[in-house]
Amino acid sequence: MKEIERPTRNNLEGIGGWLNPLRYGWERISYWFQRLTGVFLLIYFIGHVYETSTIVNGQNAWESFLELTQTVWGHLFLIMVIGASTFHSANGIRLIFTHAGIGLGTPGRPDYPYNPASLNYRQKSGIWIALILAAAAMFYGFNVLFGV
Amino acid sequence: MDLMSCLECNESIKMASRTILKESQIMKIHYITGIAAIFVVALHIMMRLVVPFEQSLEYDYIIANYKNIIYVLILESILVLISVHGFNGIRIILLELRQSRAWENMVTVVTISAMIGLISYGTRTIILANGL
């Protein structure tokens, strides 16, 4: 049987390609943010499930864990979580629409300067709305947590 | 590589990815859990904000919430939806990083186990807190 040549990873961009989002426009930046916030939120969620489980060990256990989280750094971390979850949700909704082919335009006859129909103002404004909502949520969270 | 070795390559790719669910079914679950999670998490956050923030963290207040069956159902659905959505997301990222049958099987086993583990641990908290 003919041996299949193992494909080479020669010259692959690798994770470095994921981590450098600045070369290709806003859609690539939003891809980078969506991945980052997704992983960050999963890590937070695992910590949150553990954190909330301390309540079954009684009031003392719960309150001693609160001393760890109800600090300035804890609140700042929570504000990051608020921003990440708002961006991930809003951008995720935009992505579900685009994956369904909605908001992308229709195929046509391209002409110079060959601007792609799919990278249109709807996508860019969707990304911007997600960023603005995230910033607003973080601002609101800051007001609630720091009692300003 | 000629067309024949390309077809062999195709077979090896297909063999590596024999699954119980088709990828399109998994991704539909990913989208649905994502959308549903937005609603239930929004409810969860709103319930934290109907009272002053400090009060929302008091032991007695939280235990009282755990006794409320509707709140319990919301928490359980958050747990399930976010675990499924999140660990499927990690599965996707890990599958993109490396490709071999051993790695892909390991990723599937680890992410499903982690999903079940987290849901079990969270459900335990909910059941015990409800019974306290």
Next chain:
Amino acid sequence: MNNTAIDNKNEQKITLKVYRENRGQDSGSHHDTFEVPYKKWTTVLDALLYVKSYMDPSVAIRYSCRMASCGSCGMKINGVPKLACYTKISELETSTIECEPLPNFPIIRDLVTDFSRFFNHHKRMEPYIQTNDSTEADTSKGTFSFNQSPEDVDKYLQFSYCIKCGLCYSACPTVGTDLNFPGPQALAQQYRYFADTRDESKKRLDIVDDRHGIWRCHFAGSCSKVCPKGVDPALGIQLLRSYMLGISKNNKVPAKKIEVNGNNNNNNGTDTE
């Protein structure tokens, strides 16, 4: 060195930094720097050919048509995949131009890369018209033409403009790590045939419904951003995905076959449009 090729008092010079490596000799990589004269309309390909002609003939590059039609001269220019013949030095607005081989393609030598994996992914998509009518190939009974309206053609035309330059494959973040991902070009071509009313294959969606298939596209959009022909592969991929999600219904009406006899007379008077 007799520099009679360009004799212009207004000529400027640019620094061209070219990646050099010979994988066959396993000698490591480095960059060679060349000072190249240029004018307003000089392209990066012109500059590289100047280097080959007057400075270092051993620089390996691939090129052919010099007019963004063949797709041969794709390379990474200042960090972004571009066609060298289609990129004017004056547009880049930097004093140094860095030319590197296209990322995500194995390097053969200098700026020349191996397109085998790219072409194999394309072949996996079965990129040809498939019909259920086997008599179509039997020309002894006369030839057939397909009846397609301009609206039918518009559904897939832009995706047929693909010149397989590989820029989209280079820009894609998923291709950077996943060797089994077909890449934007192959997936867009799958849509091109799926949308074509002449094609009757029922397998097209199954070919890409795979854990390394269409679902590993996350609409980063880099493919469409770099495409020099306006193919917009990201659009094709999302449109194909909409069929797989059941959002778009496949109510494609196969194109009618019209018999054309050997005497160049249309039997059916096909002036239909």
